[in-house]
Amino acid sequence: MSSDRAFFADWRSRPGGSRRSLDRARSLHRLIGLTGASVPVLTVVGSKGKGTAATYASAFLAATGARVVTVTSPGLRSNRERIRVDGAAISAAELEALGERISRGLQQLPGRDELPGHLAPAGLFTAAGVLHAKAAGADYLVLEAGMGGGSDEVSLFPPNVAAMTEIFAEHVGVLGDTVVEIAQEKARVISGTTAAVLSLPQQPAVQEAIQDFVSQRANLRVDVLDTRDGTLPSELLPPSYGRWNAELGCSAAARLLSLLGRELPDPGKLRQVLESVKLPGRLSRHFVPGSKTEIYMDSAISGAGVATALRMVRRNWDHIDHVLVCLPDHKDVEGAVLELAGYPVTFVRLSDPHFSFTRSLPENWAVVEEDKVTPAFLSGLGEHVLSLGTVFFSGRMLNVLNAPTERLFTA
Structure with a gap:
């Protein structure tokens, strides 16, 4: 088993009625020597616009001269694009090596009678991205959650800063029966060590549910982005609704730098990097x-x-x-x-x-x-x-x- 086949193997062999298992993911992480993220983590959750927010957060951090590994899902034309270093997809050889490491771990996993459930491909790419961040000498790790939050493997790598795009009633019956329950599930990515949570404006009931959870889990106030007045020039950001997802990503990155006591990017360099951002699709x-x-x-x-x-x-x-x-x-x-x-x-x-x-x-x-x-x-x-x-x-x-x-x- 090699290349990206390893990332889909456990999912494709799942029995009927199987559920995604974080316990199974934790076991695999131990087998492949993954003990957590080695660098500060910024995680993006929400129903829509996560990829835009993650890309702009990564670009903002990279504008400081730092090395940034970004994990998003799905890829566009290739699964290599799920893991990027400073905006560029990893090579076929790098994905091959990560796939082989994942494959060796899968071969050592206990059987499903002992450890039921299955591993989602997106979660395995997340694990591979965290491994690659360490190997590549990354300074920051930006993770985009897949469908969920607490049920997603990104929750196994507690974020320093979490960014929440708009949450609406998608995957009803899977993540929750109401949009409030879905919001609560997505908010579960936040841990007691999370230092800041930023959010786009949400429906009132959703905003209240998020704030209640964040207060209990991390004793924090959620910072809601003011979309009436952006902090970055509009020409540096995507059009329409994409602008606010991009603003959210940049604001979350700036907050991470501030919390770590690190300098913001030079304005000229930041403009240069943001002007180069492309969002195919x-x-x-x-x-x-x-x-x-x-x-x-x-x-x-x-x-x-x-x-x-x-x-x-x-x-x-x-x-x-x-x-x-x-x-x-x-x-x-x-x-x-x-x-x-x-x-x-x-x-x-x-x-x-x-x-x-x-x-x-x-x-x-x-x-x-x-x-x-x-x-x-x-x-x-x-x-x-x-x-x-x-x-x-x-x-x-x-x-x-x-x-x-x-x-x-x-x-």
């Missing part, structure tokens, strides 16, 4: 190779996200020829349907078995499998095509377009 624009077709791509997963993407597109295009949509059942399919009324739409279904596509769709929407989405297919949809859906789908689209994703910023 998040309101990004691309051309289909060999054609005049332009793709505007966004990882919108809700009606509100779709509405925002449409609004941003209209600032640059006078019309939209076609819209591609890929939303599994657990996303806001109904909201997307409402917002896209009147547009020609093709719905794309992914082949991954852990995604379900059973929701009712408008009769006038075309439906295709992902293998049908090729450059020739895209160029046949017109010159202005909007692509919307999960980060997984954006990654597939970026691959079809052969878009550069190896580096997110230059320090």
Whole structure:
């Protein structure tokens, strides 16, 4: 077993009804010699915008001249992109070595009769990223939580600073039965050693639940970012809602530096680094190779996200020829349907078995499998095509377009 296969092995062999197990993760960590993070940790949790916040936090820290390892999920075009050093994906050889170390640990794990449950791929990439941070001589580690918080392996590496993006009712019935329960689960990433918690404005009940938990767990007040007046020039940040996720990441990084008694980045250097940030798949624009077709791509997963993407597109295009949509059942399919009324739409279904596509769709929407989405297919949809859906789908689209994703910023 080698390369990225090791990261999916335990998950693929899980029995029916198996649940993600932090006890199993702890056991594996001991077997591979992972005793915790060796450097300060900044962790990002939330329902949407975590990747943007983690990228900008990493860029802010890297602007000080420090080495920063970032772990996000999923990758865009490659699983190497789940682990980055100063914005750049690790090499194939580095991922191979990490996979071999994970594989050796898996072979020594007790059987499921003794240690039930399974290891999520995202959690194994988190473990690999923490290992790589030590090997690479990192100064900081930025972790993006996967679906949860307390149930996610990032919770095994207590953060010095936690940043919380907007939390809404996603994964109901998995993380909790209400948005408040989901918020509480995500807040469980915070430990008694966490020194600061920053958050975007939340729904009142969600904000109250987060504050209650943080007060009990870490005796802290949650610092809520004031989105009425940003602290960084708008030209250095992504457009629309992405700006506040980026502001959150930068604010959390600044707080981490302050808590550690370290200097903030030089303003000129910070501008240079932030100007270099690229966020493929998040309101990004691309051309289909060999054609005049332009793709505007966004990882919108809700009606509100779709509405925002449409609004941003209209600032640059006078019309939209076609819209591609890929939303599994657990996303806001109904909201997307409402917002896209009147547009020609093709719905794309992914082949991954852990995604379900059973929701009712408008009769006038075309439906295709992902293998049908090729450059020739895209160029046949017109010159202005909007692509919307999960980060997984954006990654597939970026691959079809052969878009550069190896580096997110230059320090």
